Amino acid sequence: MIDWQGYIGLILDGAAVTAELTVMGAALAVVAAFAAGLGRVSRYWPLRALATVYIEFFRGTSIFVQLFWVYFVLPFAGITLQPLQAGVLALGLNVGAYAAEVVRGAILAVPRDQIEACVALNLTRGQRMRNVILPQALPLMLPTFGNNAIELLKGTAVVSLISLKDMTFQAQVVRAQTGSTLIPFATILVLYFLFASLIGWAMRRLERRVTRGLDGVRA
Amino acid sequence: MSWDWSFVVSILPDLLQGFRLTLLVTLLGAALAAVLGLGFALMRRSRHAWLARGTGFMLDAIRGTPLLVQLYFIFYVLPDIGIRLPALAAGVIGLGLHYATYAAEVYRGGIENVPRGQWEAARATNLTMRQTWVHVILPQAVPPMIPALANYLVAMFKETPLLSAITVLELMNQAKIVANTSYRYIEPMTLVGVIFLAVSLVSVVILRWLEARFGRRFRT
Numbered sequence: 204m205i206d207w208q209g210y211i212g213l214i215l216d217g218a219a220v221t222a223e224l225t226v227m228g229a230a231l232a233v234v235a236a237f238a239a240g241l242g243r244v245s246r247y248w249p250l251r252a253l254a255t256v257y258i259e260f261f262r263g264t265s266i267f268v269q270l271f272w273v274y275f276v277l278p279f280a281g282i283t284l285q286p287l288q289a290g291v292l293a294l295g296l297n298v299g300a301y302a303a304e305v306v307r308g309a310i311l312a313v314p315r316d317q318i319e320a321c322v323a324l325n326l327t328r329g330q331r332m333r334n335v336i337l338p339q340a341l342p343l344m345l346p347t348f349g350n351n352a353i354e355l356l357k358g359t360a361v362v363s364l365i366s367l368k369d370m371t372f373q374a375q376v377v378r379a380q381t382g383s384t385l386i387p388f389a390t391i392l393v394l395y396f397l398f399a400s401l402i403g404w405a406m407r408r409l410e411r412r413v414t415r416g417l418d419g420v421r422a
Numbered sequence: 423m424s425w426d427w428s429f430v431v432s433i434l435p436d437l438l439q440g441f442r443l444t445l446l447v448t449l450l451g452a453a454l455a456a457v458l459g460l461g462f463a464l465m466r467r468s469r470h471a472w473l474a475r476g477t478g479f480m481l482d483a484i485r486g487t488p489l490l491v492q493l494y495f496i497f498y499v500l501p502d503i504g505i506r507l508p509a510l511a512a513g514v515i516g517l518g519l520h521y522a523t524y525a526a527e528v529y530r531g532g533i534e535n536v537p538r539g540q541w542e543a544a545r546a547t548n549l550t551m552r553q554t555w556v557h558v559i560l561p562q563a564v565p566p567m568i569p570a571l572a573n574y575l576v577a578m579f580k581e582t583p584l585l586s587a588i589t590v591l592e593l594m595n596q597a598k599i600v601a602n603t604s605y606r607y608i609e610p611m612t613l614v615g616v617i618f619l620a621v622s623l624v625s626v627v628i629l630r631w632l633e634a635r636f637g638r639r640f641r642t
Contacts, residue, residue, distance in 0.1 A: 263622035264615050265580035267594065275607040353486060360488035364587060371491055384498040390497065392487050399486030406505055 207386075212378045214387065217373030218394055224369060225398070226357045229352055232302055239299065240306025241332075254303065256281055261300035266358045274365045289317045290362035298355045304320025305347045309340035342414045349406030353399045360395075370394060430609050433600045437613055439597030447513055447592060448579045454518025455578070456571070459525025466530060479524045490584050497588040513585040521578050525571060532567040533559065565636040572632050576625045579620060593617065631634045 235257075242254030261269065270293040277284065284292065321331040352378050361370035374387040381387075465477040484492070493516040500507060507515070536559050542553040583594035593601075596608035 259623065259626070260619065263619040263626075265583055265618060267581075267583040267617050268611070268618055271594075271598075272611050275601070277610050279608050356490040357486075360490040361584070363490070371488065371494070373490070374494070378498060384502055388491065388495045388499055392483075392491055394489065395487040396483050400482075403486075 205381050205383070209224075210381065210387070212392070213377060214370060214375045214390055214394070217368060217370035217391075218288075218398075219351065220368055221356070221359050221370045221395075222398070223355075224287070224294065224362060227351070228294035228355050228359070229270050229290045230300065231291060232297075232299040232351070233357060235296055235299025236306050238304030240310065242304065244310055245305040257296075258300045258303050261297050262286035262304075266293060267364070269297055269360050270361055270365060286365050286367040289365060290359070290367050294355055294358050294362075298351050298356065299373065301354070301381045302344075302351045303347060305344050309343040310336055339384055342410065345406060345410045345413065349403055349410075352402045354404065354420060356395065356398055395402050424635045425608060426606070429606060430613065431605075433613070435611060436596050436600055437593060437610070437617070440591060440593035441617060442489050442580070443510075443590070444582045444592040447517065447582050447585060447590065448575070450514045451517035451521065451578055451582075452575050454514060455521035455574075458518060459521035459529060462526035463529035463533070464528060473532055481526060484498070484520060484523045489581055490587060492516050492520060493584060494587050509585075509589045512588055513582075513590045513615070517578060517581065517585070520581075521574055524574050524577075528570045528574070529565050531570075532563040535566060546589045568636045569629060572625075572629055576622060576629065579621065579625075580596065581613075589623070 217218065239257050242250045243258070245251055270416075272291065273284065273293045274286065274289045275296070298399040317335055317339065321335050326335070353410045359369055360371040363369050363375065366372070374391045377387040378384055423594050462481060466474055466481070468474045468477070493513065496507065496516050497509065497512040500512075508581060531626070539553070540558055540562065544558045549558065582592055586595035586598060593614055597614045601607045601610045
């Protein structure tokens with residue numbers, strides 16, 4: 204008789220690690236996305252160039268390659284990271300690069316007359332971005348951010364390959380110890396799907412919240 | 423440890439061999455995704471509510487779970503019920519199935535983007551269903567899909583390293599083998615990154631061109 208209770212506990216431990224990675228990765232991704240997205244629309248060309256290089260680099264190579272690079276190559280440069288740190292760093296920067304393009308697109312999608320109105324009202328550039336552009340751009344970003352967050356969740360499975368004990372890693376452990384394949388993998392597929400549904404639901408709620416005051420302003 | 427060019431030269435043939443397999447897997451997976459995606463899109467539009475709803479749920483489920491786990495599922499679970507697939511076939515099926523769900527969404531969007539008036543005009547001019555699809559709907563629906571589909575092709579190419587986890591000897595796996603036998607990680611891992619980046623940068627240019635050529639020609 205196999206002690207399924209213990210093995211389910213193992214997978215739930217992994218689920219906690221997956222959730223932790225997703226939340227921390229998302230936090231880093233949001234910071235990276237706004238930094239690079241605002242950099243892309245900056246009036247200073249070095250900032251634009253830097254943001255473009257970052258975005259193209261992280262979108263051009265896959266999360267898997269980046270993770271291995273962070274984990275195996277950086278130690279030779281004297282930077283040794285724990286698997287969790289490497290995972291959060293690679294995931295956050297990778298998804299941040301995709302989300303940066305969303306930030307840029309949303310900022311550019313705010314109608315020009317809004318900017319002209321700001322100039323007419325003599326707002327500073329900072330005030331214009333903070334009080335006029337971003338509040339209108341944010342609702343445009345949220346649906347795509349939701350998709351990005353789900354991509355991030357899916358990306359976390361890759362960290363199992365650098366021996367971080369996430370859900371996928373624990374499923375492999377259970378498979379190795381019990382020889383059963385269907386139960387561990389079916390369990391984690393369901394759990395991943397639940398996580399993804401949770402993210403989708405949370406994003407829809409958030410979207411409703413930020414668009415509440417904007418009725419009639421947006422087309 | 424520093425960068426060693428002669429080591430780079432010595433491992434290049436192995437890596438290029440892996441790269442060939444990476445390209446092969448991408449193309450096979452893309453072909454499968456294109457066909458399966460069309461099937462999913464049609465099922466999603468089915469008149470039978472249960473089929474449409476069931477398909478929608480399945481697409482969400484596949485899109486909401488990691489490709490890596492799906493690959494494990496195909497590679498480890500299916501043999502238990504008697505379906506034994508070689509690693510390469512399992513990889514192509516996993517990749518194709520995963521991206522078929524994205525392709526289905528593109529097809530659906532493309533078809534739904536054709537204005538209703540076009541359907542009504544086709545009905546009014548007494549075109550058959552076949553004529554409506556071939557001469558009216560598809561010529562307007564397909565061009566805007568091309569950039570989006572190409573985008574997913576590139577995304578798929580970048581996901582192929584995951585196949586190394588189920589023992590497919592593609593580029594990433596070759597690099598790992600080289601790295602493990604020689605205890606040198608810098609060159610193989612960096613080269614893999616450079617190769618992927620090079621292909622992606624070229625494809626960005628092609629994507630921009632496709633976007634300009636087909637992107638919004640028929641949109642209002």
